[in-house]
Amino acid sequence: MAAVGEAKKKRKMGCSGRVALIILTVGWMVRVSNGEGGECSEEFMKLVEKKNMPECKRLRTLGAQFGWRYEYSVRNKSMRTVVDIMFGAPLKFQEGWIAWGVNPGKRAEMVGTRAMVFLKRRNGTWRIDTYNVTKETRNRCILLPSNITLFSNVSIQAEVSNMYTMYARLTLPSDSYNISKLNHVWQVGDAIEEDHPLSHPTTLRNVDSTEVIDLTRTKGPGTGQYRSYLRSVHGVLNIIGWGTLLPIGIIIARYFRVFPFKCDPMWFYLHIGCQLTGFLVGTTGWAIGLSLGHSSRYYTFQAHRTYGILIFTFSTVQMLAFRLKPKETDDYRKYWNMYHHFLGYGLLAIIFLNIFKGINILEGGDAWKWGYIANLALLGAIAFGLEVFTWIHFIAQKQKQKQKQKEDEKTKHTDTSEPQTKHKPLHSIQPIRCLN
Numbered sequence: 339m340a341a342v343g344e345a346k347k348k349r350k351m352g353c354s355g356r357v358a359l360i361i362l363t364v365g366w367m368v369r370v371s372n373g374e375g376g377e378c379s380e381e382f383m384k385l386v387e388k389k390n391m392p393e394c395k396r397l398r399t400l401g402a403q404f405g406w407r408y409e410y411s412v413r414n415k416s417m418r419t420v421v422d423i424m425f426g427a428p429l430k431f432q433e434g435w436i437a438w439g440v441n442p443g444k445r446a447e448m449v450g451t452r453a454m455v456f457l458k459r460r461n462g463t464w465r466i467d468t469y470n471v472t473k474e475t476r477n478r479c480i481l482l483p484s485n486i487t488l489f490s491n492v493s494i495q496a497e498v499s500n501m502y503t504m505y506a507r508l509t510l511p512s513d514s515y516n517i518s519k520l521n522h523v524w525q526v527g528d529a530i531e532e533d534h535p536l537s538h539p540t541t542l543r544n545v546d547s548t549e550v551i552d553l554t555r556t557k558g559p560g561t562g563q564y565r566s567y568l569r570s571v572h573g574v575l576n577i578i579g580w581g582t583l584l585p586i587g588i589i590i591a592r593y594f595r596v597f598p599f600k601c602d603p604m605w606f607y608l609h610i611g612c613q614l615t616g617f618l619v620g621t622t623g624w625a626i627g628l629s630l631g632h633s634s635r636y637y638t639f640q641a642h643r644t645y646g647i648l649i650f651t652f653s654t655v656q657m658l659a660f661r662l663k664p665k666e667t668d669d670y671r672k673y674w675n676m677y678h679h680f681l682g683y684g685l686l687a688i689i690f691l692n693i694f695k696g697i698n699i700l701e702g703g704d705a706w707k708w709g710y711i712a713n714l715a716l717l718g719a720i721a722f723g724l725e726v727f728t729w730i731h732f733i734a735q736k737q738k739q740k741q742k743q744k745e746d747e748k749t750k751h752t753d754t755s756e757p758q759t760k761h762k763p764l765h766s767i768q769p770i771r772c773l774n
């Protein structure tokens with residue numbers, strides 16, 4: 339009895355140790371992936387200080403940095419704010435463009451933005467202009483420069499370590515622009531054609547490049563930070579729920595149900611425990627993903643979404659087994675088992691694929707990817723170890739069985755005095771039984 343208690347304690351400790359390890363890894367991943375943010379680089383800071391701007395911050399995407407200074411003024415009895423801004427972002431290729439602008443509309447979004455755009459040509463020459471970004475731009479109409487009175491002194495400042503910087507003075511009428519809730523938008527494109535900026539990529543970093551900024555405060559979270567946080571939570575819950583607990587549940591069912599270990603009924607409780615928790619945690623993550631997808635008005639990650647919906651649907655069907663499985667004695671139980679196993683393994687494949695797709699979309703860096711690869715490698719190594727053990731045990735048992743059969747036959751031949759008994763049953767292949 340004491341040995342059983344000790345074994346249970348060890349099992350519990352093993353499980354909680356693993357959960358703690360996952361939480362630590364995950365906490366670190368959330369920190370790593372929560373946007374770029376933070377202080378400006380030394381070089382950018384120098385340019386900002388040269389223009390007497392007291393405020394500077396790194397924007398959360400595209401390696402962009404932003405410095406500013408503001409003062410209120412009254413002209414013709416109307417209040418306005420004069421804001422000096424410095425915007426810098428790196429270009430990946432020899433040609434391309436960087437843009438920064440403000441949006442007087444309800445949301446910080448591309449359509450409706452009044453922007454300044456710096457274009458760099460392949461031969462090293464450049465051009466800077468102001469643009470009205472409209473619905474037509476989204477529909478791929480050519481973006482043409484327009485005169486925007488908000489902007490003055492628009493100029494290019496310097497190129498420091500491949501980062502291009504633009505400066506401008508903006509005069510913002512107080513009735514359309516609230517500087518403590520200013521919608522600002524930035525973007526980087528990789529291609530130009532005949533002096534016009536061509537569409538930028540639409541990865542998460544490119545569609546995340548908007549923010550509602552409070553110019554009267556330097557510190558404090560930007561609007562997008564909550565969203566980044568939810569994305570990380572979404573990723574982490576999916577990784578734990580679908581990507582870790584479900585495979586552990588499958589490993590338990592495969593190796594501890596009949597062979598090489600027979601741990602009845604413990605395997606069943608552990609299996610449904612893992613599958614149920616995995617399903618609930620995964621579904622929470624999935625629902626967060628859906629709501630994030632729903633609230634992102636202009637973009638959808640179609641393949642990731644479709645696989646996500648398949649995963650939820652198939653796992654719900656698998657979970658129905660909880661109540662709707664045929665009895666052990668039913669004729670068609672064999673076929674039901676085949677289908678349940680087949681769907682389970684298929685589901686695992688889609689889950690792994692979608693997790694890597696999600697990590698790709700998030701562009702959270704190697705921490706996510708290697709963190710999950712390490713997790714998979716550990717699970718894979720455990721499954722591989724158990725599979726090898728299963729075969730070794732099977733072969734050993736088979737040999738034992740043959741040996742026993744030979745010995746039985748020998749005694750049958752030599753011991754003729756004994757009356758002929760019925761043929762003895764063969765020793766079946768024995769699993770290792772667990773202490774329950």
Ligand code: HEM
Pocket residue numbers: 437438439446447448449451453455471475476477478479481523524525527535536537538540544545546547548636637638
């Ligand atoms: C050069 C012409 C441009 C084209 C053809 C273009 C096209 C697009 C398209 C099609 C999307 C939607 C992405 C999706 O559905 O996944 C988008 C999003 C976005 N674009 Fe542009 N864009 C252009 C210029 C700009 C400029 C100059 C800026 C910055 C001032 C900008 C900022 C954004 C932002 C922040 C988003 C994210 C979603 C949103 O806020 O609407 N784009 N763009």
Ligand code: HEM
Pocket residue numbers: 542569572573574576577580581624627628629630631632634637638639640642643645646647649650688689690692693694695696697698699700706
């Ligand atoms: C099997 C696991 C996963 C499932 C079932 C799943 C499901 C979903 C669903 C249904 C959406 C909404 C898509 C849309 O409507 O556009 C979504 C969005 C997203 N997922 Fe996942 N996901 C999984 C894993 C991950 C992982 C591991 C990550 C990252 C580490 C991730 C990152 C994202 C991101 C960044 C979005 C876009 C959110 C936005 O629109 O702002 N996903 N996911």
